[in-house]
Amino acid sequence: MPARSDKTxxxxxxxxxxxxxxxxxxxxxxxxxASRARGAPKTASPxxxxxxxxxxxxxxxxxxxxxxxxxxxxxxxxxxxTLPSASLTDHxxxxxxxxxxxxxxxxSPAAVALAWADWAMHAATAPGxxxxxxxAFTAIDKPTANRAPKASEPRDxxxxxxxxxxxxxxxxxxxxxxxxTQDFVDxxxxxxxxxxxxxRDVVRFMAxxxxxxFSPSNLWCLxxxxxxxxxxxxxxxxxxxxxxxxxxxxxxxxxxxxxxxPEACKAFRVGHEIAATPGxxxxxxxxxxxxxxxxxxxxxWREPVLIVPSWLLKYYILDLEAQHSLVRYLVSQGHxxxxxxxxNPGPQDRDRGLDDYLESGLLTALREVRxxxxxxxxxxxxxxxxxxxxxxxxxxxxxxNGHAEGTNSGNKGTQGxxxxxxxxxxxTLLAAQTDFSEPGELGLFIDASQVAYLEAMMWQxxxxxxxxxxxxxxxxxxxxxxxxxxxxxxLLGTPAQTTDFTVxxxxxxxxxxxxxxxxxxELYLNNALATGALKVGAQPVALSDIRxxxxxxxxxxxxxxxxxxxxxxxxxxxxxxxFALVSGGHNVGVxxxxxxxxxxxxxxxxVAGSAYRDPDEWFGATPAMQSSWWPAWQxxxxxxxxxxxxxxxxxxxxxxxxxxxxxxxxxxxGTYVLER
Numbered sequence: 001m002p003a004r005s006d007k008t009x010x011x012x013x014x015x016x017x018x019x020x021x022x023x024x025x026x027x028x029x030x031x032x033x034a035s036r037a038r039g040a041p042k043t044a045s046p047x048x049x050x051x052x053x054x055x056x057x058x059x060x061x062x063x064x065x066x067x068x069x070x071x072x073x074x075x076x077x078x079x080x081x082t083l084p085s086a087s088l089t090d091h092x093x094x095x096x097x098x099x100x101x102x103x104x105x106x107x108s109p110a111a112v113a114l115a116w117a118d119w120a121m122h123a124a125t126a127p128g129x130x131x132x133x134x135x136a137f138t139a140i141d142k143p144t145a146n147r148a149p150k151a152s153e154p155r156d157x158x159x160x161x162x163x164x165x166x167x168x169x170x171x172x173x174x175x176x177x178x179x180x181t182q183d184f185v186d187x188x189x190x191x192x193x194x195x196x197x198x199x200r201d202v203v204r205f206m207a208x209x210x211x212x213x214f215s216p217s218n219l220w221c222l223x224x225x226x227x228x229x230x231x232x233x234x235x236x237x238x239x240x241x242x243x244x245x246x247x248x249x250x251x252x253x254x255x256x257x258x259x260x261x262p263e264a265c266k267a268f269r270v271g272h273e274i275a276a277t278p279g280x281x282x283x284x285x286x287x288x289x290x291x292x293x294x295x296x297x298x299x300x301w302r303e304p305v306l307i308v309p310s311w312l313l314k315y316y317i318l319d320l321e322a323q324h325s326l327v328r329y330l331v332s333q334g335h336x337x338x339x340x341x342x343x344n345p346g347p348q349d350r351d352r353g354l355d356d357y358l359e360s361g362l363l364t365a366l367r368e369v370r371x372x373x374x375x376x377x378x379x380x381x382x383x384x385x386x387x388x389x390x391x392x393x394x395x396x397x398x399x400x401n402g403h404a405e406g407t408n409s410g411n412k413g414t415q416g417x418x419x420x421x422x423x424x425x426x427x428t429l430l431a432a433q434t435d436f437s438e439p440g441e442l443g444l445f446i447d448a449s450q451v452a453y454l455e456a457m458m459w460q461x462x463x464x465x466x467x468x469x470x471x472x473x474x475x476x477x478x479x480x481x482x483x484x485x486x487x488x489x490x491l492l493g494t495p496a497q498t499t500d501f502t503v504x505x506x507x508x509x510x511x512x513x514x515x516x517x518x519x520x521x522e523l524y525l526n527n528a529l530a531t532g533a534l535k536v537g538a539q540p541v542a543l544s545d546i547r548x549x550x551x552x553x554x555x556x557x558x559x560x561x562x563x564x565x566x567x568x569x570x571x572x573x574x575x576x577x578x579f580a581l582v583s584g585g586h587n588v589g590v591x592x593x594x595x596x597x598x599x600x601x602x603x604x605x606x607v608a609g610s611a612y613r614d615p616d617e618w619f620g621a622t623p624a625m626q627s628s629w630w631p632a633w634q635x636x637x638x639x640x641x642x643x644x645x646x647x648x649x650x651x652x653x654x655x656x657x658x659x660x661x662x663x664x665x666x667x668x669x670g671t672y673v674l675e676r
Contacts, residue, residue, distance in 0.1 A: 063283065063284040063285070063665055064282075064283055064368075064663065093456075094455075094456045094459050094460070095456075095460075096456075097452065097453050097456035097457075098456040098457050098459065098460040100453070101453050101454075101456060101457045102457075104453075106453060106454060106457055106468060107445075107450070107453070108447075108449040108450045108452070108453040110449045111202070111447055111449040111450045111453075112202070112206070114199065114449070115198075115199040115202035115203050115206075116203060118195055118196055118199040119189070119192065119195055119199060119200065119203045122192045122193070122194045122195045123192055126192050126193060129190075129191075129192050129193075132187055133184070133187055133188045135187075136183055136184040136187035136188070137184050139180060139183070139184070140177060140180045140181055140184055141177075142180070158179075160215060160217035160487070161175050161217065163224065163225050165224035165225060165228065166224060168224070171216070171222070171223075171224045174216040174222050175216060178214075178215060178216055181211065182208075182211060185204075185207050185208065185211050186204065186208075188207070189203045189204035189207050190204070198443070198444075198447060201441075201443075201444055202444050205441065205444050217487055218486055218487065218491075220238070220491050223487075223491065225487075225492065226487075226491045226492060229491075229492050229493070233493075236493065237491070237492055237493035238491070238493065239493070240493030240495070241489065241490040241491055241492065241493040242490075243493075244259075244489045244490060244493065244494075244496060245489075245490050247259075247261075247496070248489075251264075256506065257502075257505070257506035259489075259496055259498065259502060260498065260502055260503060260505075260506035264496065264498040264502075265498065265502075265503045265506070267498060268321075268498065268499075268500050268502075268503040270316065270507075270669060270673060270674060271668075271669050271674075273321060273500070274316055274319070274320050274321060274500050274503065274504065275314075275315075275316035275319050275320075275668070275669040275673060276319070276322070276669075277293050277294075277319050277322075277325060277327045277328045277331065277668065278293065278294040278667075278668065279291050279292055279293035279294055279339075279667070279668030279669075280292055280294075280660060280661055280664040280665075280666070280667060280668060281664060281665040281666045281667070281668060281670040281671075282368070282372060282661055282663070282664055282665065283365070283368045283665070284665055284670075284672075285360060285364065286343060286360070287342065287343055287352075287356065287357065287360050287361045287364075288340045288341060288342050288343060288361055288364075288365060288672065289340075289341040289343075289665075289670040289671065289672045289673075290338060290339070290340060290341075290365050290368055290369070291338065291339040291340075291341055291668045291669065291670060292336075292337075292338050292372065292661060293327060293331050293336075293337045293338070293339070293668065294331070294659055294660070295331065295334075295336060295659055296331045296332050296334070297334050299334065300334050300335060300336045301334050301335050301336065301637075301638070301641060302376055302641065303376055303377055303378060303379050303425045303637075303641040304335070304336040304337070304338055304369055304373045304376070304378055304379070305330055305335050305336065305337045305338065305378070305379045305380075305381060305637070306338045306339075306340070306365065306366060306369050306378050306379070306380050306381065307326075307327070307337065307338070307339045307340065307381045307382075307383070308340050308362055308365075308380065308381065308382040308383070308386040308387070308389060308390050309339075309340060309341075309342065309382075309383050309384070309386045310383055310384035310385040310386040310387075311342045311357065311385065311386070311509065311511060311515070312384065312385055312466070312469075312509060312511065313384070313466075313504075313508075313509060314341075314504060314507050314509060314673055315339055315340065315341050315342070315673065316504060316669065316673065317383070317504055317587060317590075317591065318339075318383065318590075318591070319339070319669075320500040320501070320504060320591065321500045323593055324500060324591055324593055325593075326590075326591065326593075326630065327339065329593065329594075329630055329634075330634070333634050335379075335634075335637070336373065338365070338369050340361070340362070340365050340386075341669065341670050341672045341673050342361075342509070342672065343672045343675065344509050344510055344672065344675035344676070345463055345510050345511070345512045346462070346463065346510065347461060347462030347463060348462070349462070349463070349512045350458075350462035350463065350512055350513045350514060351512070351513075351514050352512040352514060352515055353512070353514040353515050353518050354389075354392075354515060354518045354519070354522070355536060355537075356515075357389060357515060358389060358392060358393060358396070358536060361389075362389055362390065362393050363393055363396075363397075366378060366380065366393070366424075370423065372661070375423075376423075376425075377423045377424060377425035377641075378423065378424055378425060379424075379425050379426045379428070379637055379640070379641060380393075380394070380424050380426070380427055380428070381427075381428040381429075381430065382427075382428070382429055382430065382432055383430040383431065383432065383590065384430070384431055384432055384560070384561065384586070385432070385519070386432070387428075387429035387430055387431070387432025388429075388432050388433060388434060388523065388529070390427060390429065390432075391427070391429060391432065391434050391529070391543060391546075392529065392534070392536065392541050394424060394427050394543075394546045394548065395541045395542055395543050395545050395546055396536050396537075396539075396541060397423075397424065398545035398546050398547055399539055399540075399541075399542070399545050424548045425548065425640060425641050426548055426549045426550070426551065426637065426640040426641070427546065427548050427549075427550045427551075428550070428551040428552075428553070428633065428637075429550070429551070429552045429553065429566075429569070430553045430590050431553060431554060431555055431558055431560070431561045431566065431586050431589070431590055432552075432561060432566065433561045433565050433566055434529055434530060434543060434566075434568070434569055434572055435527065435529075435530035435565060435568035435569070435571070435572060436523050436524045436527045436529070436530065436565070437527050437530065437565075437568075438562065438564065438565045438568075439524060439561075439562070439565060440558075440559060440560070440561070440562035440565060441559055442559070442560060443524070446520060446524045446525065447525070448525065451517070451520045451521060451525060454516070454517075454520065455513070455517050458513035458516060458517065459513065461513075462512070462513050463510040463511055463512055463513055463516075464510065464511050464513070464516050465508065465509075465510045465511075466508020466509050466510065467508055469508075501587070501588075501591075522534055529541060529543070530543070530568070530572060543569075543572040543573055544572060544573065544574050546573055546575060547575055548575070549575065549576045549577075549578070549640045550569070550573055550575065550576070550577045550578070551577075551578045551580070551633060551636055551637075552566060552567075552569050552577060552578070552579050552580070553566075553580045553581075553582060553590065553629065553633070554566035554567060554579070554580070554581050554582070555581075555582050555583070555584050555585055555586060555588075555589030555590065556581060556582070556583055556584065556589065557583075557584060557585045557589070558585055558586045558589065559585065559586065560586045561586060563581055563615070564615045567579065567615045567618070570606060570612060570613075571612065574608060575608045576605065576606070576607055576608050577605070577606045578603065578604070578605040578606075578636060579603070579604060579605075579606065579618070580601055580602065580603040580629050580632065580633070581601065581602045581603075581619070581622075582599070582600070582601040582602075582629045583598065583599050583600045583601065584599070592628045592629065592630070593628055593630065594627065594628040594630055594631060595628070596628055599626070599627065599628050599629075600624045600625060600626045600627070601624070601625055601627070601628070601629040601632065602619070602622040602623065602624050602625070603622070603625075603629065603632050604618065604621075604622045
């Protein structure tokens with residue numbers, strides 16, 4: 001998931017106004033599993049309170065395309081289904097936590113205090129640790145030659161000091177002293193016998209955040225790049241930086257992300273410069289719109305591609321400008337492409353949960369794609385939490401189908417049968433976790449106390465917004481997203497440059513309270529998906545049930561879905577699995593078009609029945625290829641679909657569907673993507 005920021009305010013005639021009713025005290029938000037502190041043993045079947053499934057949507061709330069229907073605004077959602085009101089004491093607790101959260105940035109003071117208390121008490125009874133800390137402290141003043149770079153953090157990986165001017169005194173002395181101080185802080189907050197690993201990581205993260213504030217790269221008088229710019233521009237860089245700072249303040253005062261105000265975003269309009277691949281809206285319900293893209297050729301491959309984005313972001317991260325659009329690339333390669341565009345929920349949608357997004361969302365979209373393309377199997381692709389939802393759906397379908405291998409396509413491994421409305425030809429997961437036991441730095445913000453604070457805040461407003469999540473994701477990558485902005489925008493006075501990524505990153509979404517609470521508790525706290533404790537329709541979800549071929553993509557510098565965590569799919573899936581590790585981060589690594597100058601990727605296939613290789617062994621044995629991963633994936637899709645099917649059973653190119661569709665609800669990108 002990306003580093004989100006405050007939303008833009010591009011006006012749209014189809015964008016509904018937000019209700020002020022969210023300020024009123026709402027009914028309680030329920031969660032799906034009981035809270036469990038980290039380190040507590042997991043039960044074989046943790047107690048679960050699941051949201052009751054929604055009643056079937058009324059006819060006027062679910063629209064299949066009709067030639068007589070004009071595009072219309074999404075219907076109002078049904079009244080939320082809630083449990084009986086909480087007791088007075090529960091109400092009092094939630095109001096108190098929600099009020100406190102406003103002043104703490106939605107961070108639990110109890111969680112922070114527990115982490116520091118755990119560290120401090122154990123450090124006080126660990127003389128050996130204190131001796132090591134003292135040695136690290138005395139090493140701060142030692143000559144540079146005595147400091148060896150850590151293998152886990154090579155010197156050239158710190159972008160703050162890449163400029164050659166940092167190698168000249170006195171700047172080299174300031175740099176080395178700061179890095180040795182960094183080593184001292186790492187030693188001080190490092191391993192101490194008895195400290196909970198989660199608490200240790202929280203303390204180390206907070207200490208590093210405070211230390212980074214005082215990096216010489218952030219101080220104009222100690223930064224040779226800034227001093228050189230002052231000399232070369234007679235100080236105009238500081239004047240321009242002050243103007244950038246003032247402009248960012250005005251953007252934030254207007255409810256926009258810094259550098260993404262209405263004027264800056266005019267060059268990238270949704271449906272014009274971005275999200276502009278031609279297509280039609282062919283289905284709509286209260287959860288999503290289904291987009292079908294116009295084919296670029298008269299013939300298309302038999303199996304369509306359905307893309308499932310995360311509900312944390314707008315779908316057009318995969319359909320930015322033409323040269324950055326994965327959708328446009330797939331269409332140009334002869335694929336029939338469909339996209340889910342999620343509805344941006346409001347307070348009235350507070351009780352929509354994981355089951356709803358699975359049944360009324362992804363599985364409904366899959367059923368519609370099959371109906372529109374002649375009931376053929378589908379190549380499904382999920383991004384971020386959309387990939388997690390897709391993995392749950394694939395396992396659910398496998399259980400419902402009794403692990404049967406369908407015969408619809410004649411391709412071995414297709415999941416589904418002629419009597420089922422859902423079938424998959426393959427599953428692709430992009431930067432998506434399925435085992436959340438090691439979620440990386442994001443796990444620093446997820447424990448029982450922190451989740452309780454978030455639930456209290458969501459209980460009051462009915463959702464969590466992208467703006468409220470922005471600070472968390474920026475802290476995870478603060479050097480690039482905060483420190484880099486301070487350096488380049490304000491100290492060097494770099495001219496403002498709005499890109500398609502900037503506009504998308506500022507176009508935030510909301511998440512229903514129940515859905516977000518379920519994800520935090522079931523996926524992150526209890527790791528229910530990986531352990532088989534997650535249930536759909538009273539049936540357990542086991543990823544080992546999946547029988548279709550899988551293509552799993554991870555990125556090397558991912559702060560949201562660390563690649564070693566994504567790699568754990570090798571332990572959960574027992575079938576054929578192709579794993580690709582690509583350069584870049586959570587977003588840039590995935591959106592990496594062919595011809596990208598510095599892109600590279602590693603890809604290898606684990607055949608069913610092969611022995612497991614740990615991620616470091618896999619990394620060392622798999623050579624890097626200097627190119628985008630898109631062509632490798634597209635070639636893999638062909639081997640799992642039409643091209644691998646004998647001509648007698650439907651192989652070869654065939655017309656997937658006439659264009660334009662006979663029944664549509666309007667042009668892409670539709671109306672849901674314009675909701676604010």
